[in-house]
Amino acid sequence: MSKTFRDWEPDQVWLLPPSLQDLVPAGHVGHFVRDTVRDGLDLGAILGSYSEERGYPPYHPGMMVALLLYAYSQGVYSSRRIARGCEERFDFAAVTGMQRPDFRTISDFRKRHSQALQGLFVQVLRLCREAGLVKLGHVTLDGTKIKANASKHKAMSYARMVEAEPKLTAEVAGWLKTAGQVDGAEDRQHGAERRGDETPVWVANKQRRLEKLREAKAALEAEAQAAAAEKPGERGKNPPGTPPGKAQRNFTDPQSRIMKTKDGFIQGFNAQAAVDATAQIIVAETLSNQASDCPHLVALVEQITTNLEAVPEQVSADAGYCSEDNLAALEPRNIDAHIATGRQKHGAAAPQARPAQPQSRGAAMAAKLCAAGREGPYRLRKQVVEPVFGQIKQARGFRQFLRRGLAAVRSEWSLICAVHNLLKLAAARPLQPKMVATA
Numbered sequence: 001m002s003k004t005f006r007d008w009e010p011d012q013v014w015l016l017p018p019s020l021q022d023l024v025p026a027g028h029v030g031h032f033v034r035d036t037v038r039d040g041l042d043l044g045a046i047l048g049s050y051s052e053e054r055g056y057p058p059y060h061p062g063m064m065v066a067l068l069l070y071a072y073s074q075g076v077y078s079s080r081r082i083a084r085g086c087e088e089r090f091d092f093a094a095v096t097g098m099q100r101p102d103f104r105t106i107s108d109f110r111k112r113h114s115q116a117l118q119g120l121f122v123q124v125l126r127l128c129r130e131a132g133l134v135k136l137g138h139v140t141l142d143g144t145k146i147k148a149n150a151s152k153h154k155a156m157s158y159a160r161m162v163e164a165e166p167k168l169t170a171e172v173a174g175w176l177k178t179a180g181q182v183d184g185a186e187d188r189q190h191g192a193e194r195r196g197d198e199t200p201v202w203v204a205n206k207q208r209r210l211e212k213l214r215e216a217k218a219a220l221e222a223e224a225q226a227a228a229a230e231k232p233g234e235r236g237k238n239p240p241g242t243p244p245g246k247a248q249r250n251f252t253d254p255q256s257r258i259m260k261t262k263d264g265f266i267q268g269f270n271a272q273a274a275v276d277a278t279a280q281i282i283v284a285e286t287l288s289n290q291a292s293d294c295p296h297l298v299a300l301v302e303q304i305t306t307n308l309e310a311v312p313e314q315v316s317a318d319a320g321y322c323s324e325d326n327l328a329a330l331e332p333r334n335i336d337a338h339i340a341t342g343r344q345k346h347g348a349a350a351p352q353a354r355p356a357q358p359q360s361r362g363a364a365m366a367a368k369l370c371a372a373g374r375e376g377p378y379r380l381r382k383q384v385v386e387p388v389f390g391q392i393k394q395a396r397g398f399r400q401f402l403r404r405g406l407a408a409v410r411s412e413w414s415l416i417c418a419v420h421n422l423l424k425l426a427a428a429r430p431l432q433p434k435m436v437a438t439a
Helices: 029-040 061-073 079-088 090-096 103-112 114-118 120-130 158-181 183-190 201-230 294-308 324-333 361-375 377-395 406-428
Strands: 138-147 155-157 248-250 257-261 264-276 281-288 314-317 336-339
Touching (some): 029 061, 029 120, 029 406, 061 079, 061 090, 061 103, 061 406, 079 090, 079 103, 103 114, 114 120, 120 281, 120 406, 138 257, 138 294, 138 377, 264 377, 281 294, 281 406, 294 324, 314 377, 324 336, 324 361, 336 361, 336 377, 377 406
Parallel strands (some): 314 336
Antiparallel strands (some): 138 264, 155 248, 257 264, 264 281
């Protein structure tokens, strides 16, 4: 007697349409994200931008926001991959209600509402606070370098620009002259549909390269002049208002910068986060093209106060944030700071202090960390903030920005941080399945 198997009939048509609850189990994070957007977030800034009554009705902005948040939570960031998920994955269907926006619609929505999407971070953060996940007892600051949507090989130094500009100018001028002399031959080559005197593609490309080079060179000079105006009379290796020869500008994303990481140099941005120790909730975030972490400490602390209307009791950070000005800025805020004054050697009880004036705040901080020893609050720094970057970059695979330009990338980072907090909220407060009314 042969074994009996269950029927397998892929071509069988369903007599009744399935429910989303049948396709995706109750309590799934997709249901949580969808219902949080519908019931917990204020989308007035997005909804208010739709005032035109004519035309075919667009997709509901709430559905689009939920789709973006859920896709990011699953490590899907490309608009094409998100659109494919709407067609192929049940969990995406549970979020969209079986709707299938194409990739261009998703991309345009993300660009159009960039500023409003950035504001979702604070709303999700306050939901986390209401759920008891934020205490502000200890907050840790850190930064991570993330690749820009540009290759570091598309950057050129100011010295090379100065050298290449006259050569490229002469080359383009020579090609234009040659192109003018062979108009007749090009006319016969291209036929009657074209004049034959259009600029050849190979010349146009060189012209565009020359234009971009001049734009980048002018931008570097403008930055140098602005820096010289801020510090008049300061003498350096270069004439006032002249960029150093090693100053670089990227042609693909001019606002990104070459930054050093433990794995080498990348073309990228410096993403910052302040993380609460209670449940690893990001309570403040920012992003810049400055490689140094030091300028961001005060801004992050002020953002915490703005976001949550409260000041953290303790703040810890590595040596990249240590400066006399930063330590002085924390004193009037009554924040118990634990900021390393140097790198910690393996096996050492506390970070090794950099040389400092005996009466300086840096020296006092070094003594404070040394007195606290291994059990001091500074020990929380690594175990609070670094796992957050690991979850974002390793678990959810976010290692490179999709968009270009500082404003667009800031919006993207803010959305990434909002999704991180949303997942923490989902794990701490699982969604109860809703009762479906029957007729």
